Amino acid sequence: EPEVTQTPSHQVTQMGQEVILRCVPISNHLYFYWYRQILGQKVEFLVSFYNNEISEKSEIFDDQFSVERPDGSNFTLKIRSTKLEDSAMYFCASKRTGLETQYFGPGTRLLVL
Amino acid sequence: KNEVEQSPQNLTAQEGEFITINCSYSVGISALHWLQQHPGGGIVSLFMLSSGKKKHGRLIATINIQEKHSSLHITASHPRDSAVYICAVRDNNTDKLIFGTGTRLQVFP
Numbered sequence: 001e002p003e004v005t006q007t008p009s010h011q012v013t014q015m016g017q018e019v020i021l022r023c024v025p026i027s028n029h030l031y032f033y034w035y036r037q038i039l040g041q042k043v044e045f046l047v048s049f050y051n052n053e054i055s056e057k058s059e060i061f062d063d064q065f066s067v068e069r070p071d072g073s074n075f076t077l078k079i080r081s082t083k084l085e086d087s088a089m090y091f092c093a094s095k096r097t098g099l100e101t102q103y104f105g106p107g108t109r110l111l112v113l
Numbered sequence: 114k115n116e117v118e119q120s121p122q123n124l125t126a127q128e129g130e131f132i133t134i135n136c137s138y139s140v141g142i143s144a145l146h147w148l149q150q151h152p153g154g155g156i157v158s159l160f161m162l163s164s165g166k167k168k169h170g171r172l173i174a175t176i177n178i179q180e181k182h183s184s185l186h187i188t189a190s191h192p193r194d195s196a197v198y199i200c201a202v203r204d205n206n207t208d209k210l211i212f213g214t215g216t217r218l219q220v221f222p
Contacts, residue, residue, distance in 0.1 A: 104156040
């Protein structure tokens with residue numbers, strides 16, 4: 001069964017460094033999302049992406065964050081200058097149409113030191 | 114106040130027990146999701162509902178749109194059902210999901 005994949009599974013970085021989290025959505029999916037979950041807290045929406053542009057973003061998704069779909073398969077989340085509070089699990093999700101359920105990737109655990 | 118509230122926060126059960134997890138929401142929604150998160154962190158979608166009831170194996174999800182309430186039931190619970198169960202709603206006006214804080218379920222043999 002097709003699945004969403006994410007790399008890396010874990011990343012440790014120094015405060016102020018740039019990180020890129022990568023996702024490969026399911027191949028015929030058109031809607032893409034990033035979520036984050038700080039340890040012990042609920043999952044929070046970051047951004048949605050459709051038709052090669054951001055369709056919605058949350059207050060968390062400030063100028064330090066950006067998303068890209070550089071080719072037909074990858075969907076990336078870049079954090080330009082990481083802060084300690086960016087430490088979290090980051091989930092990518094995708095869906096085929098607006099009405100269908102989202103499929104989540106396994107997550108990338110980011111630790112900022 | 115959270116837009117999505119779940120109860121209970123924690124639940125322990127003996128194997129074989131019938132489990133109910135509740136979700137209430139305060140916003141207009143176009144769909145409600147029940148998700149399962151295992152200790153490793155991965156999230157699996159169990160159900161997406163916009164009305165009525167859905168069943169998959171030992172899992173049943175119901176929703177009452179008028180009362181803004183949904184329940185997830187697990188029949189004949191098993192230790193492998195131990196996980197965090199998360200309710201998430203799709204806001205009526207946008208495509209984003211709003212998540213509850215989750216219910217941590219532990220089923221003991």
